[in-house]
Each structure stands twice: as structure tokens, then as C-alpha cells.
Amino acid sequence: MKQAWLEREYSLIGEEAVEKLNNASVLVFGCGGVGGYTIEALVRAGVGTLTVVDNDTVNESNINRQIIATRKTIGQLKTEAVKDRAADINPDCRVECVSVFADATNIKEIIDNADPDFIVDAIDSVTSKLLIAEYAAEKNIPLISSMGTGNKLDPERLKIADISKTHTCPLARVMRRELGQRGIKHLTVLFSDEPPVKVGSRTPASISFVPSAAGLIIAGHVIREVIK
Numbered sequence: 098m099k100q101a102w103l104e105r106e107y108s109l110i111g112e113e114a115v116e117k118l119n120n121a122s123v124l125v126f127g128c129g130g131v132g133g134y135t136i137e138a139l140v141r142a143g144v145g146t147l148t149v150v151d152n153d154t155v156n157e158s159n160i161n162r163q164i165i166a167t168r169k170t171i172g173q174l175k176t177e178a179v180k181d182r183a184a185d186i187n188p189d190c191r192v193e194c195v196s197v198f199a200d201a202t203n204i205k206e207i208i209d210n211a212d213p214d215f216i217v218d219a220i221d222s223v224t225s226k227l228l229i230a231e232y233a234a235e236k237n238i239p240l241i242s243s244m245g246t247g248n249k250l251d252p253e254r255l256k257i258a259d260i261s262k263t264h265t266c267p268l269a270r271v272m273r274r275e276l277g278q279r280g281i282k283h284l285t286v287l288f289s290d291e292p293p294v295k296v297g298s299r300t301p302a303s304i305s306f307v308p309s310a311a312g313l314i315i316a317g318h319v320i321r322e323v324i325k
Contacts, residue, residue: 099112100143102187103115103143106142106143110324114324115143117323117324118142118143118144118145118320118323118324119143119144119145120145121144121145121146121214121215121323122145122146122147122148122211122212122213122214122215123139123144123146123147123148123213123214123215123216123217123319123323124147124148124150124207124208124211124213124215124216124217125139125147125148125149125150125216125217125219126150126151126199126216126217126218126219126220126225126229127150127151127217127218127219127220127221127243128149128150128151128153128165128175128176128178128179128219129151129153129159129162129163129175129219129308130159130162130163130246130303130308130309130311130312131219131243131246131308131311131312131315132149132151132217132219132220132243132312133163133164133165133166133175133179133312134164134308134309134311134312134313134316135217135219135312135313135315135316135319136149136179136183136312136316137164137182137312137316138312138313138316138317138320139316139319139320140182140183140186140187140190141186141187142316142320143187143190144190144320144323145189145190145191146190146191146193147179147183147190147191147192147193148192148193148195148207148210148211148213149176149179149180149192149193149194149195150176150195150197150199150207151174151175151176151195151196152196152197152198153174153175154172154173154174154175155170155171155172155173155174155175155178156171156172157171161303161304161305162303162304162305162307162308162309163308164182164309165178165179165182166178174194174196176194176195176196177194177196179192179194180192180194193211195207198225199220199222199225199228199229200222200224200225200228201224201228204225204228204229204232205232208229208232208233208236208238213238214238214239214323215238215239215240215241215319215322215323216229216233216238216239216240216241217240217241217243217315217319218230218240218241218242218243219243219312219315223268223271223272223275226242226272227272227275227276227279229242230242230272230276230281230284231279231281234281234284239285239322240284240285241257241285241286241287241315241318241319242260242272242284242285242286242287243286243287243311243315244263244266244268244269244272244286244287244288244289245266245267245268245269245288245289245293245301246289246303246307246308246311247293247301247302247303248293248294248295248296248301248302248303249289249291249293249294249303249307250291250294250304250307251289251291251307252306252307252310252311254289254290254291255287255288255289255307255310255311255314256287256288256289256290257285257286257287257314257315257318258285258286258288259283259284259285259286260272260273260276260283260284260285260286261273261282261283263286263288264290265288265289265290265291265292266288266289266290267293268288269286269288272284272286285318287311287314287315287318289307289311
């Protein structure tokens, strides 16, 4: 039975594609600036099952770029903020919260338990990103990994490519080298070809419209892959 709130989506992609999304399971590592907007778009597209992984809580400094961050959610676990928000949008969306830091002790278990059709990596830790990429490749699970969106000002320079085709992005450079040493030649990533803006702090600087654009682009990629 068609859902009224998805009326315009039915018109765009058809009933069969909407049903594929409803039956899909997506695992998202990271609920921050990029991951939060990815999750938002997946929920609004009618994805039926989401597993969200993040050990952090919302703090005031998140408000400028994270869709789940408001004055009301400060102090709340990011995974729980995601689940509450998803329930207000699509109560039928099943959201599993995994409120841990993804690392060598749990990544395989998280992926196995989620049994996802697709994985999104929107976390910062290179070590964890590599572990996710290795296990996704081993299990033959489609994965898209977000490269750096900090210190960037131009969302029009974000693009999806194979890791072998990336350039300019410092994180992509590290990932290319480390993946190559592990025998992984290919990984779908989102990266920016904009040279990083030089800032006076070691903490990456960020603004509202770059991580959000990255998250939406990633969600679009996932959705198109699921329904094709």
C-alpha cells in the first residue's frame, strides 16, 4: 500500500523502487556533520532499517553543522538523537543504535549484526575507516567512505570517485597509501578537490553547507545503488 508522505517519491522513482528502499538495511558509521545528513536523507527516502554507530554526545559546538544538534539535544547521545528524529519523520523506520566507538574490537561484530545491504563510513578515525573498508571488502558489502570535509568552503567541489582517482584531499592520500598496503585497490569515496583552507588550529574548521552537502550526496549515491 502506498504511503501518502512518499507520494512525490513514487512519482519520481516508482513503486517498485520505493519498496526496495523500504526493504533495505543501511549501516552508517558516524552521526556527525556528514553522517547526520546522510541519515536524514535515507530516512526521508523511506529506507526501512538503519543501524547508526557513534559513541559521542551532542555538544554546543556541533550546532553549526550537524542536523541533529539543537539546543534541546545538547548532552544527548547522537545515536539516540538520530532515532528520535527518525521517529518524527518515519515512525516505520527501524533504527538500531550502537553507541560505541568503532574500532578493532567491534567493527566486525557491528557489521555482522547489522547484516546491511550498504555501509556508509562517515567517521574521522583513519584506523577505523581502514578496518571498515577491509571487512566490507571481505564480506562483499557495498561501501562508500567520506573523506575530509573540514577546512573546506566550496560544496560544488565535492564528488564521488574511486579512491584511486582522488587527489588534493589529505585524508584521501593517506587512505590510498594504507589501502594499497592492504591490497585494496578500489573503494568508492566522496572527496573534495578543493585545497584545504589554512586555519590556525589543529582542529578542523567547518561551516554549515559543506558537511551537509557531502552527506546528501552520499545518501543520493546509496539510494541510487539500492534501487537500480
